[in-house]
Amino acid sequence: MYMEQFEGKVFCQSCGMPLEKDEDFGTNADGSKSNEYCNYCFRNGAFTQPDITLEEMIEQCSRAMDEYGIMSLEEAKKLSQQNIPKLKRWK
Numbered sequence: 001m002y003m004e005q006f007e008g009k010v011f012c013q014s015c016g017m018p019l020e021k022d023e024d025f026g027t028n029a030d031g032s033k034s035n036e037y038c039n040y041c042f043r044n045g046a047f048t049q050p051d052i053t054l055e056e057m058i059e060q061c062s063r064a065m066d067e068y069g070i071m072s073l074e075e076a077k078k079l080s081q082q083n084i085p086k087l088k089r090w091k
Contacts, residue, residue: 012038013088014047015061016080036088047089054090 010019012026013036019025026034029045041048052060058080065076084090 010035011087012036012041014038014041014090015057016083016087017041017061041089054085057090058084 011017012019015038017024017038017040019038022033024038026037026039026042027044028034031044034042036042037047058077061084062073062076062080065071065079066073070076071079
C-alpha cells in the first residue's frame, strides 16, 4: 500500500509530511536545520501555528493532500487520523 514507499524516511513530527529535500526541513532558533519538523510547521525554533489543535492539524493536512492530488480527501483523513496522533508533537 501507500506507506511502503516511505519506509526508512523521516517525517515531520507535527504534520507527518515526508522530509526529503533540504528545503522541506524547518529551522532551529540558531538557523540550523531541524531534524524533526518541516518548514511549514517549524521556523526559527518555534511552531508556526503554536495554538493549532490535533483535530485542526488532521483537517489541514487532509485538505492539503487532497488539494495537491496526493490522495482523495477521504483517504487523507483516514491516513492522518491514524498517523498524526502518534507523532512527537501530539503525544
